[in-house]
Amino acid sequence: QVQMVESGGGVVRPGRSLRLSCAASGFTFSSYGMHWVRQAPGKGLEWVADISYDGSKKDYADSVKGRFTISRDNSKNTLYLQMNSLRAEDTAVYYCAKDLLGLVVYVIPSYLDYWGQGTQVTVSS
Amino acid sequence: ELVLTQSPASVSLSPGERATLSCRASQNIRNFLAWYQQKPGQAPRLLIYDASSRANDIPARFSGGGFGTDFTLTISSLEPEDFAIYYCQQGSNWPPLTFGGGTKVEIK
Numbered sequence: 096q097v098q099m100v101e102s103g104g105g106v107v108r109p110g111r112s113l114r115l116s117c118a119a120s121g122f123t124f125s126s127y128g129m130h131w132v133r134q135a136p137g138k139g140l141e142w143v144a145d146i147s148y149d150g151s152k153k154d155y156a157d158s159v160k161g162r163f164t165i166s167r168d169n170s171k172n173t174l175y176l177q178m179n180s181l182r183a184e185d186t187a188v189y190y191c192a193k194d195l196l197g198l199v200v201y202v203i204p205s206y207l208d209y210w211g212q213g214t215q216v217t218v219s220s
Numbered sequence: 221e222l223v224l225t226q227s228p229a230s231v232s233l234s235p236g237e238r239a240t241l242s243c244r245a246s247q248n249i250r251n252f253l254a255w256y257q258q259k260p261g262q263a264p265r266l267l268i269y270d271a272s273s274r275a276n277d278i279p280a281r282f283s284g285g286g287f288g289t290d291f292t293l294t295i296s297s298l299e300p301e302d303f304a305i306y307y308c309q310q311g312s313n314w315p316p317l318t319f320g321g322g323t324k325v326e327i328k
Contacts, residue, residue, distance in 0.1 A: 130317070132264075140256075140264065140307055142317040154315035190263055204252035204311030208275060210263035 097121040097209045099191050104214030107181055117174040117191030117211055125149075125169035128194035128202050131176050133187035134213075143189070144176065147200045159185075181218045188213040222247050222313045226306075226320035232328040239295040241323045243308035248288050252312035255284055255293045258322075259304045268293065269311075295325075303327050 103115040117129070131143040144155045144165040153165050164177040174191050192207035223246040233239055243253065251271040256264035266275040268284035271291055281296040295302055308320040 132317075139322050140258075140309075140319040142315075142319070145315070145317070156316050195266070195269060202311075203314075204254075204270065205314060205317060206254040206266060206269040206309070206311050207256075207264075208266045208269075210265070212263055 097193070099193065099209060099211035101189065101191055101211045101214035104189065104216045106217045106219060108220055109182055109218055111181055112177070112179045113181060113216060115176040115178065115189055115191075115214060115216070117176075119172045119174065119191075119193070122193070122209075123197075124167075124172040126197040128197075128199075128205070129165075129167060129174045130192045130194070130205075130207060131165060131174075132190045132192055132207070132210075133185075133216075134190070135184075135187045138187075141187070145194075145205075146174070147202075148194075148198060149200065152200050178216070181216075183218050186216060186218050188215050221316060222249065222310055222318050224308050224310055224318055224320035226308060226323050228323060229321070230324040230326060232326045233298055234328045235298050235300055237298050237328075239293075239298055239302075239325055241293040241306055241325075243286075243291045243293070243320050245289045245291070245310055247313060249310045249312040251287050252310060253284075253286065253291050254309045254311060255282075256307045256309065257302075257304050258307065264307065267306075298325070300327075 130145040195206040195208040255268040
């Protein structure tokens with residue numbers, strides 16, 4: 096069965112860095128675009144970033160552009176999110192999620208059919 | 221940026237009742253809309269995509285409809301496990317992918 100397990104979250108001071116990982120199994124990881132979505136405490140869902148199945152296309156929310164970097168290692172079935180210059184407003188549960196449609200760089204429409212359980216990131220002094 | 225507006229923000233219903241949730245897009249998104257269910261402490265779960273197609277293992281009491289800018293999610297007869305928050309998401313004009321603010325379905 097499809098499974099995604101996030102790790103790497105924790106408590107970090109403002110301005111510091113953190114790297115999240117998402118280990119995927121149960122599907123052909125190298126065939127699907129992947130996303131990071133976050134949820135601040137008591138708030139709704141906010142899309143953060145995506146990467147195409149082959150890593151050739153990456154997109155970011157304006158709120159994280161220039162600070163966060165998404166990447167993937169298809170040989171390890173793992174997705175990453177490097178988060179630099181963290182701010183208090185980055186505090187959230189971070190989920191990785193898989194695109195419903197595969198083997199397309201520009202996925203339209205894009206829907207997220209499987210999600211990990213999330214990892215908590217807290218930015219606080 | 222395309223905005224999705226969900227209404228109502230919350231609704232109180234009894235098990236067995238029908239729930240009708242609304243999602244309005246600020247631009248025409250054809251039928252490129254999904255619905256997710258989220259329970260406390262859990263990740264979202266895809267219910268509906270392409271406005272009306274049920275995802276794998278989703279019960280038939282969940283149905284979606286709409287086209288263009290106005291969409292609905294209907295739960296024909298609420299089961300105890302259906303009390304949760306529901307989000308719509310557009311998959312048409314992105315990046316960014318955008319979600320609605322959510323509708324909380326509470327037990328009356």
